[in-house]
Amino acid sequence: xxxxxxxxxxxxxxxxxxxxxxxxxxxxxxxxxxxxxxxxxxxxxxxxxxxxxxxxxxxxxxxxxxxxxxxxxxxxxxxxxxxxxxxxxxxxxxxxxxxxxxxxxxxxxxxxxxxxxxxxxxxxxxxxxxxxxxxxxxxxxxxxxxxxxxxxxxxxxxxxxxxxxxxxxxxxxxxxxxxxxxxxxxxxxxxxxxxxxxxxxxxxxxxxxxxxxxxxxxx
Numbered sequence: 001x002x003x004x005x006x007x008x009x010x011x012x013x014x015x016x017x018x019x020x021x022x023x024x025x026x027x028x029x030x031x032x033x034x035x036x037x038x039x040x041x042x043x044x045x046x047x048x049x050x051x052x053x054x055x056x057x058x059x060x061x062x063x064x065x066x067x068x069x070x071x072x073x074x075x076x077x078x079x080x081x082x083x084x085x086x087x088x089x090x091x092x093x094x095x096x097x098x099x100x101x102x103x104x105x106x107x108x109x110x111x112x113x114x115x116x117x118x119x120x121x122x123x124x125x126x127x128x129x130x131x132x133x134x135x136x137x138x139x140x141x142x143x144x145x146x147x148x149x150x151x152x153x154x155x156x157x158x159x160x161x162x163x164x165x166x167x168x169x170x171x172x173x174x175x176x177x178x179x180x181x182x183x184x185x186x187x188x189x190x191x192x193x194x195x196x197x198x199x200x201x202x203x204x205x206x207x208x209x210x211x212x213x214x215x216x217x218x219x
Contacts, residue, residue: 005035005049013037013047015064015073022078024056033059047073083108091208092201096132099125103197110190119177122193126150126174129197130167133204134158163203170196 030051037047045066064073106121134157173189
């Protein structure tokens with residue numbers, strides 16, 4: 001939604017209002033409190049507007065820059081930005097806390113536009129998840145599982161065929177993100193890795209639920 005806003009000097013600018021608060025992530029129609037237009041050291045025309053979120057009632061600022069034709073202000077971004085972490089079940093958090101931490105760090109990198117780091121982050125999160133699940137199933141093989149590479153772990157220590165297949169393909173795509181040359185061109189690797197990891201999480205959650213159910217004796 002576009003809106004004309006009055007600057008401190010009385011001039012008017014038209015900007016796209018942010019549709020989401022960067023702090024609480026609610027969909028909003030923000031209230032503007034202050035606006036200023038300026039030129040930076042590179043002689044680029046910019047503007048920033050301080051908004052108030054009607055949901056969390058906090059202030060945030062949105063920065064804009066003038067397009068090459070000098071006709072309209074284009075949104076750069078809003079600050080401060082509070083990252084909205086993915087939440088996993090208690091079973092997953094207890095099974096693999098490093099998976100949860102690494103997954104959210106990769107997601108943070110993705111939201112920040114750090115494209116060369118994202119795939120490697122999700123690949124590392126996958127390894128934590130798969131190895132921790134394998135160790136949970138085969139605690140006597142703890143050392144061997146920890147030391148082997150991810151591919152060997154998936155092949156030798158994951159019995160669930162659905163998890164095995166998803167983990168194998170996610171690992172292939174994750175390796176592509178870490179290497180100089182990609183072997184799987186034409187595939188949106190990041191989207192697929194995340195999709196496969198989320199499916200693995202679902203299967204592991206189900207497996208852990210079955211374990212809990214088996215502990216309940218008939219009375």
